[in-house]
Amino acid sequence: MNTFSDWDILRNLLLATRWTILLSLIAFSGGAIVGLLLTFMRISRRPVWVWFTKIYIELFQGTPLLMQLFIAFFGLALLGIDVSAWTAAALALTLFASSFLSDIWRGCIESLPKGQWEASRCLGLNYFQTMRYIILPQALRTAIPPTVGFSVQIVKGTALASIIGFVELTKAGTMLNNATFEPFKVFAMVAMIYFLLCYPLSRASQYLEEKLNVTRQHQ
Amino acid sequence: MSYELNFSALLEYQDILVAGLWMTVKLTVITTLLGILLGILGAAARRHRNPLLQYGAKAYVELIRNTPFIVQLFFIFFGLPAIGIKLNEIEAGMLALTINLGAYLTEIIRAGIDGTPKGQVEAARTLGLSNRQIFTRIILPPAFQRVYSSIVSQCIIVMLGSAVLSQISVQELTFAANFIQSRNFLSIESYLVAALLYLMLAFLMRFIFNRMGAWAFSRKEKHV
Numbered sequence: 163m164n165t166f167s168d169w170d171i172l173r174n175l176l177l178a179t180r181w182t183i184l185l186s187l188i189a190f191s192g193g194a195i196v197g198l199l200l201t202f203m204r205i206s207r208r209p210v211w212v213w214f215t216k217i218y219i220e221l222f223q224g225t226p227l228l229m230q231l232f233i234a235f236f237g238l239a240l241l242g243i244d245v246s247a248w249t250a251a252a253l254a255l256t257l258f259a260s261s262f263l264s265d266i267w268r269g270c271i272e273s274l275p276k277g278q279w280e281a282s283r284c285l286g287l288n289y290f291q292t293m294r295y296i297i298l299p300q301a302l303r304t305a306i307p308p309t310v311g312f313s314v315q316i317v318k319g320t321a322l323a324s325i326i327g328f329v330e331l332t333k334a335g336t337m338l339n340n341a342t343f344e345p346f347k348v349f350a351m352v353a354m355i356y357f358l359l360c361y362p363l364s365r366a367s368q369y370l371e372e373k374l375n376v377t378r379q380h381q
Numbered sequence: 382m383s384y385e386l387n388f389s390a391l392l393e394y395q396d397i398l399v400a401g402l403w404m405t406v407k408l409t410v411i412t413t414l415l416g417i418l419l420g421i422l423g424a425a426a427r428r429h430r431n432p433l434l435q436y437g438a439k440a441y442v443e444l445i446r447n448t449p450f451i452v453q454l455f456f457i458f459f460g461l462p463a464i465g466i467k468l469n470e471i472e473a474g475m476l477a478l479t480i481n482l483g484a485y486l487t488e489i490i491r492a493g494i495d496g497t498p499k500g501q502v503e504a505a506r507t508l509g510l511s512n513r514q515i516f517t518r519i520i521l522p523p524a525f526q527r528v529y530s531s532i533v534s535q536c537i538i539v540m541l542g543s544a545v546l547s548q549i550s551v552q553e554l555t556f557a558a559n560f561i562q563s564r565n566f567l568s569i570e571s572y573l574v575a576a577l578l579y580l581m582l583a584f585l586m587r588f589i590f591n592r593m594g595a596w597a598f599s600r601k602e603k604h605v
């Protein structure tokens with residue numbers, strides 16, 4: 163058996179951190195795209211779309227992320243699609259993130275005074291012009307801090323991908339623990355790396371909230 | 382390829398599912414109560430005069446909020462025995478859930494406390510109330526009411542997070558689903574049923590919390 167020095171453990175954990183970061187980025191971008199689509203459906207005032215998004219959000223926020231990962235992993239296989247842990251994790255995290263992001267963004271758009279819409283209508287702007295020039299620029303201001311705050315949840319969410327066999331930071335920690343039998347040290351290091359990833363994001367979210375001077379929102 | 386979902390085959394495992402569900406409910410009830418208690422203590426520590434308590438509570442909140450729950454769980458279950466603290470899987474699971482919920486609730490309740498008008502504390506002090514009395518009678522109740530919906534949401538999030546306890550073989554709902562699919566290979570059916578049960582638990586929790594909230598807060602107002 164190889165012996166691992168502390169540096170070996172740390173080096174291997176840091177190598178695995180790349181996949182945590184990459185998966186987080188994929189889940190965040192995917193979640194943003196799907197989430198944006200859902201947001202527009204939600205504020206469209208078409209009953210079918212509104213109900214669809216409501217049920218979608220309820221389903222993804224009312225079930226454990228771990229269940230969503232399992233269902234993505236085993237469900238896609240049933241459809242005859244050969245899924246790797248990569249695909250399943252990216253898909254489940256994307257859908258999970260989209261439900262929360264669209265919920266956040268809808269709140270930001272709806273928090274704008276109704277007069278903004280009415281004034282735009284009076285000025286003869288159509289729906290897209292109103293969105294593009296009036297609503298979105300203002301909503302963006304309120305949306306940035308909670309969105310950055312939610313990215314912390316995504317990074318932490320990727321840890322669950324370890325359970326379906328995706329080798330990222332947590333999985334690497336488990337494997338190194340099995341090799342070194344030093345759980346205290348290994349998991350403390352794992353936690354510290356996650357902290358170093360997440361804490362700056364948390365602080366950025368708080369800072370932006372103060373700077374953009376928006377009312378405190380619970381993430 | 383088409384696949385026929387076969388839910389009826391799960392019926393013979395219903396005892397296991399019910400036992401798992403029951404374990405999840407028990408874990409949730411206990412950790413919710415302990416977590417709320419810890420959150421209140423944490424929020425009290427955050428505004429304590431002693432800087433050690435103040436910054437200790439702050440460090441606790443930041444550390445927990447910026448690391449994944451599964452790592453906290455593994456650290457407690459696998460890491461703590463290495464320094465002589467041995468816990469069985471249920472104790473470790475409950476401890477991890479409580480510590481996790483407590484950190485979030487500390488932050489939520491603190492936010493509620495920030496909304497307390499200064500005049501109320503000053504008035505209470507003038508009336509000769511002790512610091513403890515001011516916290517438990519003047520500051521805490523309205524703060525709790527102010528952020529009640531956030532507290533409820535966080536408790537539900539932690540209930541859903543308890544699914545991760547299956548990884549240290551606590552025999553809760555997700556563990557039951559894993560067990561069943563390892564027996565009959567009906568993975569998607571098992572997980573769909575478990576997901577549905579979690580969804581129902583989430584609804585039920587929100588319902589009970591809202592009822593309790595309506596009862597507690599209206600009763601208080603009647604007295605006033």
